Amino acid sequence: MDQISILKAQWDVKDEVYLKHYFSVIPISFNAGHARSMLSAAQVYLSQGGIAIHPSHDKLIYALRTAVLKPETGALNKLETQYDECLDSLLIGLKFFRSERK
Numbered sequence: 001m002d003q004i005s006i007l008k009a010q011w012d013v014k015d016e017v018y019l020k021h022y023f024s025v026i027p028i029s030f031n032a033g034h035a036r037s038m039l040s041a042a043q044v045y046l047s048q049g050g051i052a053i054h055p056s057h058d059k060l061i062y063a064l065r066t067a068v069l070k071p072e073t074g075a076l077n078k079l080e081t082q083y084d085e086c087l088d089s090l091l092i093g094l095k096f097f098r099s100e101r102k
Contacts (some may be wrong), residue, residue, distance in 0.1 A: 035073075035091075042090060
């Protein structure tokens with residue numbers, strides 16, 4: 001059992017946002033289910049103009065352009081994606097982001 005599952009079971013936590021009241025750092029899992037939802041959320045925010053990336057962040061832009069998903073899981077293929085660490089940072093940053101747009 002991973003650490004997040006243990007904490008959720010211990011405190012009967014159903015919502016990850018609840019954890020931020022107890023921890024200054026919240027571990028984020030990049031398993032296939034989370035990765036797919038984080039990637040699709042990022043795609044929606046970017047395509048609808050909810051967020052913008054300054055041109056000086058060329059590595060992040062390049063990472064977005066070269067992002068390749070694994071067809072069997074929908075997770076990011078880190079071997080084929082350039083600057084995947086930059087893309088991971090964006091995905092983590094958007095994890096708790098909520099848009100006011102409808």
